[in-house]
Amino acid sequence: MAERVGFFTDTTVCIGCKACEVACKEWNDVPDDGFVFRATSYDNTGALGASTWRHVAFVEQDGRWLMSSDVCKHCTHAACLDVCPTGALFRTEFDTVVVQPDVCNGCGYCVPACPYGVIDRRQDDGRAWKCTLCYDRLRGGMEPACAKACPTKSIQFGPLDELRQRAEERVERLHAEGTTEARLYGADPDNGVGGTGAFFLLLDEPETYGLPPDPVVTTRDLPAMWRWAGGAALALAAGVAVSFLRRA
Amino acid sequence: MPRRRDEMVPDAEFRSYYGQPVIKQPLWHEPHMPAYLYLGGLSGAAGAMAAAARLTGRDRLELAARMAAFAGAGVGTVFLVAELGRPMRFLNMLRVFKLTSPMSVGSWTLAAHSGLTGVAAGSAVTGLLPLAGDAASVASGLSGMAMATYTAVLLADTAVPAWHEGMRELPFLFAGSALASAGAAVMLTTPRALAGPARTAAAAGAMAEIVAGGLLEHRLGLVGEPYRTGRAGRLMRASRVLTLGGGLLATVARRSRALTALSAMAITAGALCTRFGVLEAGRASARDPKYTVVPQRDRLDAGRPASVPGR
Numbered sequence: 335m336a337e338r339v340g341f342f343t344d345t346t347v348c349i350g351c352k353a354c355e356v357a358c359k360e361w362n363d364v365p366d367d368g369f370v371f372r373a374t375s376y377d378n379t380g381a382l383g384a385s386t387w388r389h390v391a392f393v394e395q396d397g398r399w400l401m402s403s404d405v406c407k408h409c410t411h412a413a414c415l416d417v418c419p420t421g422a423l424f425r426t427e428f429d430t431v432v433v434q435p436d437v438c439n440g441c442g443y444c445v446p447a448c449p450y451g452v453i454d455r456r457q458d459d460g461r462a463w464k465c466t467l468c469y470d471r472l473r474g475g476m477e478p479a480c481a482k483a484c485p486t487k488s489i490q491f492g493p494l495d496e497l498r499q500r501a502e503e504r505v506e507r508l509h510a511e512g513t514t515e516a517r518l519y520g521a522d523p524d525n526g527v528g529g530t531g532a533f534f535l536l537l538d539e540p541e542t543y544g545l546p547p548d549p550v551v552t553t554r555d556l557p558a559m560w561r562w563a564g565g566a567a568l569a570l571a572a573g574v575a576v577s578f579l580r581r582a
Numbered sequence: 583m584p585r586r587r588d589e590m591v592p593d594a595e596f597r598s599y600y601g602q603p604v605i606k607q608p609l610w611h612e613p614h615m616p617a618y619l620y621l622g623g624l625s626g627a628a629g630a631m632a633a634a635a636r637l638t639g640r641d642r643l644e645l646a647a648r649m650a651a652f653a654g655a656g657v658g659t660v661f662l663v664a665e666l667g668r669p670m671r672f673l674n675m676l677r678v679f680k681l682t683s684p685m686s687v688g689s690w691t692l693a694a695h696s697g698l699t700g701v702a703a704g705s706a707v708t709g710l711l712p713l714a715g716d717a718a719s720v721a722s723g724l725s726g727m728a729m730a731t732y733t734a735v736l737l738a739d740t741a742v743p744a745w746h747e748g749m750r751e752l753p754f755l756f757a758g759s760a761l762a763s764a765g766a767a768v769m770l771t772t773p774r775a776l777a778g779p780a781r782t783a784a785a786a787g788a789m790a791e792i793v794a795g796g797l798l799e800h801r802l803g804l805v806g807e808p809y810r811t812g813r814a815g816r817l818m819r820a821s822r823v824l825t826l827g828g829g830l831l832a833t834v835a836r837r838s839r840a841l842t843a844l845s846a847m848a849i850t851a852g853a854l855c856t857r858f859g860v861l862e863a864g865r866a867s868a869r870d871p872k873y874t875v876v877p878q879r880d881r882l883d884a885g886r887p888a889s890v891p892g893r
Contacts, residue, residue, distance in 0.1 A: 374600045381602060391599060411890055417739060419686035420671075421678040439674045440667015442609045443685045446740040446868060451605040460667025526888030541875045544599030548878035550888040552739050552746055553682050559735045559749045566734065566753030567727040571630060573761050573790065574723075577782040578634040 338429035339472065340531035341481065341489055342497040343403055344504060345543075346516065348488040350401035354388040355379060357483035361468065362387065365456075381544065382406070384454040387465040388480050391543050402534065402543050403489060405480070406431070406452045406465035407520060409551065410528030414444035414453050414464075416553040422462075429494075430467040430531060438462050449527065449549035467531070494531060501535060513537070519545065526550030596879060598871040605741045607868040608861070614665040616857035618658045619733050622692070623760030623853070624767060625654025626729030629699060631764055631783060633723025636716055643780060645706050646771040648719055650764060651726065652703035655696040662692070684736040691732055695725035730760035737864065743805040743874055744867035745860075751798035755856065758790025762825065763853040765832070766846035774836055781832045781842075784849055788829025791856065792822055805873050808866040809859070817859030825852030 358364060367385035369378045375392035382389045382404055393400040412431045415423040422438035425431055433444075433453075440460040444453045453464040468478035476482070481491035490497060498521050508516040519540050520533035526549050540547045598604070608615075628651035635644035663672045675689035698718045705715025734752035737745040745752070765784025769777040795818060799809040808814050828848030835842040867873040881887060 372600075383606075393599070411893055413741065416680075416682040417685065419678075419680065419683045419689055420674040421680070422674075437674060437677070438668070439671035441675070441685060442665075442667065443683070443736075443740075445606045446608040446742050446745075446864070449605065449741040451603060451741075454606055455609055455667050462667075524889055526890060528890050528893065539597060541597045541604070541871070541879070542599065544602055544604060546604050546874055546878055548882050548888050549741075551890060552741050554888075554890050554893070555746070555749060556682060556684075556735070556739055559684075559738050559753075562750050563731040563735045563753040566757040567731045569754065569790070570627060570730055570757040570761055571723075571727055573757075573786050574627070574630045574634045574783060577765075577779045577786060578631075578638050578640070580778055580782060 336427045338494045338531065339467070339492060340408060340430075340494040340497060340533070341405060341467070341478070341491055342501050342533060342535070343405070344488050344490065344501070344535045345400065345402040346508065346513070346535060346537060347486045348390070348401040348403055349486055350376060350390055350392055351485060352390050353483040353485060354403050354480035354489055355386070355390060357479040358388045358465075361471070361479035362466070364463075382450075382452045382454075382464075384456040384463040387463075393538070393542055395538075398537075400537055400543070402536065403480070403484075404543070404545070405532050406467070407450055407527070407533075408465075408467055408531030410523065410530070411551040411554070412527070413447040413449060413551045413553055416551070417443045417447045419443060426469055426472075428467070428469075428472050430469065430472075432466045432469050433462055433464060435461055435463075447552055449546055449551065498533070501533065504535060526554070596872055596875045598875060602871065603869050604871045604874040605868050607865045608740070608742060610665060610861065612858065612861065614661045616854065616861050618661040618665070619756070619857040619860075620759075620763060620854050621654040621658030621661065622733055623730045623756055624763040625651045625658060625695065625699065626726035626731075627757075627760040627764035627783075627787070628654060628768060629695060629722035629726025629729065631768060631780065632702065633720045633726070635779070636719045640776065640779070642776045643768065643772050644719065646768045646780075647764070648699065648702045648706050650767040650771065651722055652699040655692065655699050655729075659692065659696060684732055684739050688732045688736055691725060691728045695722060695729045698722040698725055731757050737860065740864075741874075742864045742868050743877065744802070744808045744863045747802045747805045748798050751794050751801065752860070755791060755794035755798055755860075758787050758792075758794050759853045759856050761787025762791055762829065762849045763787070766828065766849040766853075769832070769835065769842055770846040774839065774842060777842075778836070781835050784832040784845065785829045788825045788832065788849055788852070791825050791853070792829070795822060795856065804876060805867055808863040808873070812862075812866055814859050814863035814866055817855045817862060821852045821855035821859055823852075824848045824855060828852055
């Protein structure tokens with residue numbers, strides 16, 4: 335197994351150029367899914383989805399303009415992968431999470447399982463799609479297309495341990511310079527998804543960028559769910575038994 | 583200011599990205615998905631009833647239960663396959679077995695249950711292999727218990743707030759609804775003098791469905807709101823009225839064919855409203871970022887961030 339790799343997206347230096355969105359579309363042959371003027375911001379892709387694997391969020395605030403390029407988090411405990419019934423979703427040798435399009439049967443279970451709303455099904459194609467962290471490029475020894483295209487190094491690719499250390503140092507420097515609102519999002523291996531392979535340096539609460547503030551992998555509670563269902567199954571059996579104990 | 587998470591507090595304050603959803607809505611369609619939930623539940627509970635009828639020597643009632651169990655599984659499977667983005671690949675469901683995926687567990691359960699109810703029904707119709715038919719009928723009682731309840735885990739094992747937080751109540755709601763549905767179908771297809779257990783099952787299931795539905799709507803705090811408001815709220819209220827009426831009628835349905843039919847139809851309509859209502863509540867809770875953000879923000883503000891112990 336190769337070293338775990340990921341993305342560190344430092345939103346403080348994002349300039350909202352969307353080069354990552356374009357590079358991703360081109361390299362991965364992701365189809366056009368429309369350019370919509372949303373009348374809220376400079377965002378014209380809206381959200382991550384089956385055909386938007388990098389999404390640049392724009393938040394205009396008093397005195398500043400927040401931009402952030404969102405992407406699949408490649409969770410340590412990935413709900414999409416856990417719930418996939420066909421094995422189409424798998425964990426690669428780089429510890430990333432990838433869909434095999436030749437296996438996916440479009441059951442759609444991964445879609446509501448993702449706590450970040452990343453993965454989605456393509457209408458015309460019927461299968462689930464999301465960021466592969468450029469699995470093909472990684473296997474060829476190259477960095478993902480979005481990181482390669484990013485002109486400001488807002489998107490940094492590398493071994494996850496190294497990225498986490500670099501990010502800690504960046505936050506310390508920003509705090510020392512007076513940007514006390516800088517915080518890391520997803521870097522903590524003890525969070526509800528066991529830490530994410532793609533994490534972020536944000537300047538405001540995660541929900542401001544459309545990110546869940548405290549996501550949790552739904553399958554954490556699966557043993558309890560099976561127990562409750564087992565109890566209900568026994569109650570059903572008891573109900574049937576009582577109904578049939580009568581003499582008529 | 584601490585936020586109380588009950589219906590007395592109207593709108594919790596929270597921030598979002600232009601009011602957009604954080605998670606994706608379940609993309610399962612109507613009527614496919616709720617129809618499958620109903621039919622799968624009916625088939626499962628009918629399997630349990632067939633097994634009980636076999637063990638207590640009620641041949642005529644067992645015949646009706648076997649046929650209901652087989653029909654529910656058969657038609658339900660068609661809805662399930664049609665729901666896939668790539669229906670031709672439905673056999674990929676049996677490519678692996680994963681305990682972490684309720685849909686994988688459910689696919690294998692459905693395969694086993696369909697096979698058993700198919701053998702039981704086939705034997706009953708043709709008169710061939712009566713011993714195998716009886717054995718399959720009894721075994722379908724076990725697969726049926728799983729069939730009637732796994733779908734609750736299927737929904738709860740998502741990031742959809744109204745479903746995930748309903749992990750305790752949903753299995754009992756679905757089990758009760760399944761028992762009521764199967765009781766209704768079997769009492770409708772069994773001579774009245776022999777359908778006593780089916781009427782009891784229908785009434786008991788209806789009561790369980792009403793109690794579990796009430797708990798689901800009122801014990802979840804903020805994320806229970808989607809079960810009480812909008813289209814989902816209307817469906818859940820309709821379900822309660824129909825199920826209560828049908829369940830009460832079932833207790834007197836022995837008196838006439840018309841009462842039996844009325845009771846069975848009301849229970850069936852109530853069970854369908856329940857399944858459509860639960861799907862709609864899930865969609866509504868995913869659509870509004872409030873239900874995702876507020877509980878998570880409360881957790882952080884209380885200093886109790888989520889973690890995954892033991893993994």
